[in-house]
Amino acid sequence: MAMERLRSFEDALTGIGVALEAARAERQGGAQDILLTLITSMFDILKTQFMSELTAIRTELEGLKMDQATIVSQADHIDRLETYTRRQCILIHGVPETAAVTEDDCMQYAVNMIRERLAVNIPLDRIDRAPTDWARCVKWVRTHAPAPSSSKCCATTTSELCSLTKRN
Known part of the structure; x- marks a missing residue:
């Protein structure tokens, strides 16, 4: 105009x-x-x-x-923020809504799934958040001290988790 x-x-x-x-x-x-x-x-x-x-x-x-x-x-x-999020998170698809109704349930489901399928023991207190309304993102906080491990070492980042799964 x-x-x-x-x-x-x-x-x-x-x-x-x-x-x-x-x-x-x-x-x-x-x-x-x-x-x-x-x-x-x-x-x-x-x-x-x-x-x-x-x-x-x-x-x-x-x-x-x-x-x-x-x-x-x-x-x-x-x-940049999305890139940081992608590097620090594991997206778990297919979590049934009945299995993860609350945030605590979702975090526990994620811990159990990682323990069973990847043979990596991640304590529940190492998970920062797990929103139940989008893609079930599990995020580890780097400031926490590593939990004592039995036969496996505890992953503190996504890259460490991938490294552990490749070695095992």
């Missing part, structure tokens, strides 16, 4: 500029001087409107560019 207004202003300026040139070429007497003055004043008015509209559009464009930079920055930040 703004570009259409700019084009109409440009067309009007072009038309008035042509009329001014024609009036200057035919300038002969008093009546022509009045017409030239009238056309010149109309041209100045349109030129002023055009410049103010152009300034407003440039200001709006700068605001949009700043908004775009903010969005790109936020998208990069979200991507």
Whole structure:
């Protein structure tokens, strides 16, 4: 819409500029001087409107560019956060809702499943959180001290868990 207004202003300026040139070429007497003055004043008015509209559009464009930079920055930040989450979590799909109704149930189900299927003993207190409403993410907190182990060592990160499962 703004570009259409700019084009109409440009067309009007072009038309008035042509009329001014024609009036200057035919300038002969008093009546022509009045017409030239009238056309010149109309041209100045349109030129002023055009410049103010152009300034407003440039200001709006700068605001949009700043908004775009903010969005790109936020998208990069979200991507970094998601990458951190993916590195620190194990996603367990297919947990039956009847088996994990509360967060504690979900965490216990995850601990049992990891113990049974991967032969890795992870104590329940090593799990930071396990939301029950999205993908059953199990996250270990690095600040906790490792739990005493029997024959297996306790994994503190996802990469350690993968390393343990490859060795066993």
